[in-house]
Amino acid sequence: MGFRLPAAALRPLRSSVLLKPAAQQTRWLATPTPFPVTQNMTSSRGPTAMVFLNMGGPSTTDEVGDFLSRLFADADLIPLGRLQNYLGPLISKRRTPKIQKQYAAIGGGSPIRKWSELQCAEMCKLLDQISPETAPHKPYVAFRYANPLTEHMYRQLLADGFGNGKGGRAVAFTQYPQYSCSTTGSSLNELWKWRQRLEGKAGPLDDGSDGTIKWSVIDRWPVHPGLVEAFAQNIEAKLQEYPPERRDKVVLLFSAHSLPMTVVNRGDPYPAEVGATVHAVMQRLGHVNPYRLCWQSQVGPQPWLGPQTQMSVEEYIAKDQKDLVLIPIAFTSDHIETLYELDEEVIGESGHKDTVKRVESLNDSPVFIKALADLAKTHLDSGIATSPQMSLRCPGCKSDRCHESKKFFAAQELA
């Protein structure tokens, strides 16, 4: 199993104090308790591995250096060209002390592991109820730049009895609602890489299948009604903090991680999908409040997609619009970009901490976790390996890795 949490600690939801900080939790690598995989269990196609993909974050400040060095080595995320192997380590080493301070300021580490493990485990419990034919559902988390790394997750899958000639089914479930080549694309390329390294040579079985893990992918879900509802409820809760006479005039500032214009101009689908999410949330809210979509976390001298979140806040305040609610719309749990960048920098430096606020991240929202289960159930019922959309490369894509990875996932045949 991907990780271990006492079932009691996961209930009730919304009580995050019940969970120990990720760093203190029993590390999953130390507890590879395999469960028996029987692919021919009567009237069941299970077990099914549910693998949450996300970028991850350092659970302790000690992990910041490794985290950054993996991040700046990722050409899907930060394309540095032929100098990647030289520039990546240089930049990451230089940035480590500064980023360590930021993680120290938000409690010593990112909560993304805690939330991801909780969300996945809770979703699996729901799935066991609503999709008994694919039960049991086993939760795994695979991060791109932090523990649990994709490689380790994959080794755990094998240790737990998936693959290795025994087949078995795993669902790669991106935790980015909107697809970008630099996020979901990068995670899938990494998953494909380790699949080729760890399973590439598995021999064929008598029944024609080759006994490797059968993968399918949930690659995007920008306007899923449950996701939209979860965002909307958190926004409504935050708006309640404003006096009724000001409430409808609060400006909603949706904020998503920006992309370099080179990625946008290559044809990355992310900006359009973020736009779709924003519109769906505003429709659910009845278009009562004015709103804008802005983009955060730009870094370096090259052009990124704007308008910038921090600048937008400053400009609205300069226009005497001081009631502002920030909504992280492209990430499903708290992380350094919400807890530090939005809370400490954007809001902290705005001079109006009383009227510039941020909505809660989805974290342990039961509405959100139910949405995840609903998405997974629909996917499992569909028998589809990947969406037609995922198999289409960006018009400007030159990456052989993308080409091969997409080909691999699209070719997965589900029984």
Added chain:
Amino acid sequence: MGFRLPAAALRPLRSSVLLKPAAQQTRWLATPTPFPVTQNMTSSRGPTAMVFLNMGGPSTTDEVGDFLSRLFADADLIPLGRLQNYLGPLISKRRTPKIQKQYAAIGGGSPIRKWSELQCAEMCKLLDQISPETAPHKPYVAFRYANPLTEHMYRQLLADGFGNGKGGRAVAFTQYPQYSCSTTGSSLNELWKWRQRLEGKAGPLDDGSDGTIKWSVIDRWPVHPGLVEAFAQNIEAKLQEYPPERRDKVVLLFSAHSLPMTVVNRGDPYPAEVGATVHAVMQRLGHVNPYRLCWQSQVGPQPWLGPQTQMSVEEYIAKDQKDLVLIPIAFTSDHIETLYELDEEVIGESGHKDTVKRVESLNDSPVFIKALADLAKTHLDSGIATSPQMSLRCPGCKSDRCHESKKFFAAQELA
């Protein structure tokens, strides 16, 4: 009345041959036949002026020069700074012969006036049926850069008995489904300017109103179900031209007019709303085909939003993806950007005219015209002057014109 077309010529829809080319039609300025406006008609709040806003296009090649000079004088569309009055005429004069040739190639002029007048007249007929309490509905068209210009439309409104102490109601209905400051914003600023010039000094009436025209605005409708349905039906019709075995693998390339990055980074809402339209159409189509959103009509050396439509077509063809369907997604009738840029340049120069196709523009689609009537009916019933969203300026907006224009429309009180 905004223009004159024999009622019979508008029926049946889909028979565009029944309409004379716009240039040959009786010019509306020559026929200012006023109809009596009675604001206290029994059990009716009508008449209601329905004013379609759009950029317009030259109906003949002779009008190209004037069209371009107005276009390059518009700082909302093409911000040239303090040199606008010098550079604008220079650029427009230099481009005129080239653009004249393009209009000559598509039949001697833009059909946008013909389609706009037809769409508006047909919508008004539907409105008379479904919204008798605001009938009669009188169709007007106000173009930003071509006849009928906003100024002339406004003078016609006054001549027809609206305003001038008699009050009356008019709806400014943008024909851009997605809001951009450079399109709808520019049209509304122009409308506001002429309202101030032609009605600014109208005196107050006894009943407390000042007898000027009461304006309300339909400012955006990117995911209206009727709009989405009209797009989807035209896409499905085009996909039928491919053999069944290739049909589901045709790549849908949604193409919208691009924006300069200075406008995007100022906080223009257009890119996100175009993304919302695309997603809604794909949902309606069941996400069967892979797709991308790309951007066309970039001009000049400054950076514009990408990926570029023509480049995307070339790159997909280079990747051996030759079945491509282009979908103009941000404009509701044919114009130079569909008939010349997409058909002649992008498709014509692709080397694959047999497999790279364009869907029909909405033009006289009955589904679309019904959607317009539905949008208008909902707006008329709402009693709302403008959406909360329209009253919010972009974070980076420095335009006093935008500020004053938005304030004016938001302050319009409907009875």
